[in-house]
Amino acid sequence: MSAANERPKKVTTHVLSEMKMKGERISMLTAYDYSLATIVDQAGVDVILVGDSASNVMAGWETTLPITLDQMIYHGASVVRAVKTALVVVDMPFGSYQGNSLEALQSAIRIMKETAADAVKLEGGAEVIDSVKRIISAGIPVMGHLGLTPQSIHKFGTYTVRARQEEEAKKLIEDAHLLEEAGCFGIVLEKIPASLAQKVASELKIPVIGIGAGNGVDGQVLVLHDMLGINQAFSPRFLRRYHNLFAEITGAVGNYIEDVKSGDFPNEREQY
């Protein structure tokens, strides 16, 4: 096999659509910086999301609302510089697309120009459909996001499971179809009943990626810092922790402090 054949191919929105058709599940994780994006990309994840959860995870805010378009662009560009194969999606932050489709288009254009990402993601259905259409009409791939939409936390008041009631479930299904018809290449469903998510995934042709939406969807997404156990504060039921990096890092930093205090570091070979 030639070297060119061994090199993994760049994931495109078309590849994701083929994966759904073949029943191959899609893996997606967040990254906000160059170093971790390098690792996640080389590990072979299909999609990297530069999530506005950076507001919580990187900046320590309580919600995703404070993060700015400039800050999302900084994170997005850092991730894109690291990535060779994953599809890179950048979250449009709160205030950069709601209620004004021209502003939405201008925000999306800034993200694409200044980060070189592959796509943008935004939250909502019917309320933002004009913005979605206008961004797509400019040739920018858009991912939808329904269910628990953290940018609307002040409207809902809690981060509890969404669309348990029939009326909200009906609206979510309608919104999912609206987003598909508008030309979205995929949708994230966050924290909704598994049976509803499965229904949406089976009705839509585009890939449906779940977080807290059960196993009947086309792929899964988690926040990297949550699944690595760096972030100890966050432990919803949908989270599976694959490591306890908080403990690992605490141990390593503790050893370093000990070695500095005892005079063990640096030794003869670690100096000039």
Ligand SMILES: Nc1nc(=O)c2c([nH]1)NC[C@@H]1CN(c3ccc(C(=O)N[C@@H](CCC(=O)O)C(=O)O)cc3)CN21
């Ligand atoms: N670190 C992190 N991980 C995420 O998955 C994430 C963010 N931040 N920020 C943006 C959104 C917000 N998300 C959230 C936030 C809270 C819950 C949640 O389940 N919270 C409580 C329960 C709240 C309730 O039931 O009222 C929990 O059990 O931790 C889930 C997803 C998902 N996203």
Ligand SMILES: CC(C)C(=O)C(=O)O
């Ligand atoms: C939780 C995922 C889907 C997200 O939108 C984010 O990380 O911002």
Ligand SMILES: [Mg+2]
């Ligand atoms: Mg987000």
